[in-house]
Amino acid sequence: MTIRSRQIMALGSTAALGLLLVWGVIRLPDFGAYPGPYSDVLNAAAVAERHVTNIPSAVNFDYRAFDTLGEEFMLFVAVAGLAVLFREQRGRSNRKNPSVVQVSEAVRWMGSGLIGFTVLFGMMIVLHGSLTPGGGFQGGLILAMTVLLIYLIRGDEAFERLSRRAFVEALEAAGAGAYVLIGLAMLTTGGMFLENLLPIGRLRELDSGGTIFLINLATGVEVSAAFVLLFAEFLEESRKPSSER
Amino acid sequence: MNVLPYVIAVWLFLAGLYGVATSRNLIHLIVCLSVAQSSTYILLIAIGYRQGAGPPIFTYVPPGTPAVDPVVQALALTDVVVSAAMTALLLAVAVRIYKQTGTLDPQKIRPLRS
Amino acid sequence: MEPLVPLLIALPLLGAALLMVLQTAFPRSWADGFAITTAGGVAVLGGFFLLETADTPLVYWLGGWTPRDGIAVGIALFVDPFSAGIATLIGLLGTASLIFAWRYFDSVGRMFHALMLVFIAAMVGFCLSGDIFTLFVFFELMSVAAYVLTGYKTEESALDGCLNFAVTNSIGAFFILYGICLLYGRTGALNLAQIGRALGGGPADGLIMIALLLIATGLFAKSALVPFHFWLADAHAVAPTPVCVLFSGVMVELGLYGIARIYWTVFDGPMTGEQAAVRTVLMIAGTVTALTGGMMCLLQRHVKRLLAFSTISHAGVLLIGLALLSPQGSAGASIYLVGHGLVKGALFLCAGILLHRYRDVDEISLRGKGRELPMTGVIVLLAGLALAGLPPFGTLLGKSLIEEAARGHHYGWVSAVLFLSSALTGGAVLRAGGRIFLGWGRTAEEEASGPTEQEKPETKEARRRMHWTMVAPPAMLVAFAALIGLAPNLGEQAMAAVARFHDRSSYAGLTLDGRAPAPAPILLSSRSGSNIGTGLLSAATAVALALFELFRNRLPNRVDKGIRRMLRPAVFVLNGWHSGHVGDYVVWLMIGTTLLGALWLVTVQLI
Secondary structure (H helix, E strand, O other), X not given: OOHHHHHHHHHHHHHHHHHHHHHHHOXXXXXXXXXXXXXXXXXXXXXXXXXXXXXXXXXXXXXXXXXXXXXXXXXXXXXHHHHHHHHHXXXXXXXXXXXXXXXXXXXXXXXXXXXXHHHHHHHHHHHOOOOOOOOHHHHHHHHHHHHHHHHHHHOHHHHHXXXXXXXXXXXXXXXXXXXXXXXXXHHHOOOOOOOOOOOOOOOOOOOOOOHHHHHHHHHHHHHHHHHHHHHHHHHHHOOOOOOOO | OOOHHHHHHHHHHHHHHHHHHHOOOHHHHHHHHHHHHHHHHXXXXXXXXXXXXXXXXXXXXXXXXXXXXXXXXXXHHHHHHHHHHHHHHHHHHHHHHHHHHXXXXXXXXXXXXX | OXXXXXXXXXXXXXXXXXXXXXXXXXXXXXXXXXXXXXXXXXXXXXXXXXXXXXXXXXEEEHHHOOOEOOEOOOOEEEEOHHHHHHHHHHHHHHHHHHHHHHHHOOOOOHHHHHHHHHHHHHHHHXXXXXEHHHHHHHHHHHHHHHHHHHOOOOOOOOOHHHHHHHHHHHHHHHHHXXXXXXXXXXXXXXXXXXXXXXXXXXXXXXXXXXHHHHHHHHHHHHHOOOOOOHHXXXXXXXXXXXXXXXXXXXXXXXXXXXXXXXXXXXXXXOOHHHHHHHHHHHHHHHHHHHHHHHHHHHOOOEHHHHHHXXXXXXXXHHHHHHHOOOHHHHHHHHHHXXXXXXXXXXXXXXXXXXXXXXXXXXXXXXXOHHHHOHHHHHHHHHHHHHHHOOOOOHHHHHHHHHHHHHXXXXXXXXXXXXXXXXXXXXXXXXXXXXXXXXXXXXXXXXXXXXXXXXOOOOOOOOOOOOOHHHHXXXXXXXXXXXXXXXXXXXXXXXXXXXXXXXXXXXXXXXHHHOOOOOOOOOOOOOOOOOOHHHHHHHHHHHHHHHHHHHOHHHOOHHHHHHHHHHHHHHHXXXXXXXXXXXXXXXXXXXXXXXXXXXXXXXXXXXX
């Protein structure tokens, strides 16, 4: 199609599709009037059954843990694919070249103060996943941000030391594998896959939730490793290659 | 209006799709795709809202206080992180296409034509 | 034996994680062996469950969360002959392609095996799922693994095929999620059985129709039905061969399985009165797909694109079978799915052998070179005839059942469509086979003006001898396809199983209440065997078509020129539409969705 004809057809079909979608969507229950039974059952039962107070976490890591397993592997595959795509083409040619990022003293000074706080904050979010809003996904991302912060402040060598590929990839795979192993472990003791057979601890304390806590940890490890790998690969792409420029 | 949030989600979706269809730059295209994806989260979370209810976190309130739907929040939570990785993957593909063909315009990338 | 169900998914995932953790610790052949064993394990377990659940399906509640008062709290895995059967097919094709990949790739990272295992696990998870969001999650996982595998080549690759694939299928996934949101908003449930029960037998109002439209469109984009099919040929042309085996053999068909499962558990209730509308619209879509795919197939000279278009055509046939909404049609479609998957997998492996040996997949430049590969030639010949419907292959059994069902619903023209599409696709394969392995046909000509490309070889140098691990898998797959056609009473057993597949209340009863369903009534009146006469006829037509294409220059010049002039406008238009531009594909996706929606709303008389 020519550019013009594509624009016209896109406009027309988007408008028509929009009409159909709106026509369907206005028949949903009013905003604020969600009727369904699923959430009521969970809201009522989750605290007592699992001693967790963060219900979305309980949903993610216990009631619907299988979906989260799938999502986690999606992250795993996407980052692995990314790494393959970049590495194939790159070879080992420009690893030692300087990166293009120039950082001022003010940023360095400010950032150094933040690193410690960010690490602790990230770890807190991961560990308290079953108690307060947070969990493996969010906390893992914060921890990965910390590594990026270190890159900004301390430069390439420190970042390289923290993101040795083999180690980070192994860590990522270990996190994903740990999730599956935890689920399988329950199978061996006669339960169902991903069933919680650990003691569920005391309410509002760190040891609540049983396997939710463990799965949370595994997810945190995996997500942080995955995003560190992602940053590392993209940063590598941005280095000045030796032959060009 | 009591279905406005849903219509907004649909609007974002359409804007994203139009962008993907008519884009002249791969990076722009991928971001439009990401916009379309965000609209799905908006719809998801908007569906679970309950008027006058609080968040489904019972750390400081007793269980039994009215709360919004935790299921859609849980679904959206994991989806957001995964979509970030997916966008990164697509951007990596775009970077490689640029390095191979020297252009980011879908019109100019020589596809599988003889 | 119930605890083994999650292993079908957990084992390949664990295997993939292990392969990544221990990447460089083991030599490559260990990684190969490990992956092959895991995939083989999936096939064996799948087969086991296929036999075990023949009478009563199995419901496995993950995490031990059983339903309370009919409300599903956790996620269910539903194992019945269909899901177990497709899982077995996945395992079988996965094992075959991993065995092939052993000697095929000279050097490939560990990631390839890990990614293949995740891909296999995702497909199995998709077909076993009993929860609509789990279906979506595994659909996305399957798609992401597919995107990565498409762009994974040991040498230079053309990544726009990967991009087109990723963008169109992602949009399809968004459509599905929209549909899920609509259903969740209405019913507050994510379990398939529970949604079905909540929707009940109520009238099909706008929300339900749009939800069906969106979910169907998303799955049709995966199944490469026209006009959502454009990504398939591009992706197949660039993906490594073992990956193409899984794509065409089973991933595309999973979309149709998904829509069948969702329709029969969720939408059957509200749409019971509108079956005629659903049937008509989907049959039109299936017919258009089958014929367009067949025609495009003939126009290709790139062997992998040719096979991709033939997959599109067969997906159209599958849709016709499922769209009949009758036990016979669905039984025929499921047998056809398996038969076609095996045969298509074998054909892709043979294309891989050619690519490996000659570093080329252009039919015309490969002319005559295949004479050194007699075994491969025989496999291609048999597979081409199987696609055309030669007895005793499973494809014929499936097609006969579908035709029988169509005739029962007074759609006699379906037989003509099936005949034509199988002749077109079978003929195209036979033509390619004749040209490559027998050296027939004209030399460098542009008789087929389809696109070609310098397919970058997937291996470093041409090989001298064929290792048995590359020829054995396709031979085995074709043999299996023949065995399926020969299996006694397969048609009847399939129909009995399908009766339960179509029974919404027994599905809900088993899942939510733990009640075993009443035994399905056996239909003794319908025919359930292969129609041998039709099969021989369509095979003969395919051979005739291939010979015609190959020896067209022997005809009087005027006839040849006349035919070419007649076909030129159609060819021009079709080739123009398959432009390779991702924006075009997205526009077609939107047009297709809108058309489908408008047709449905009009036929259901909602507007």
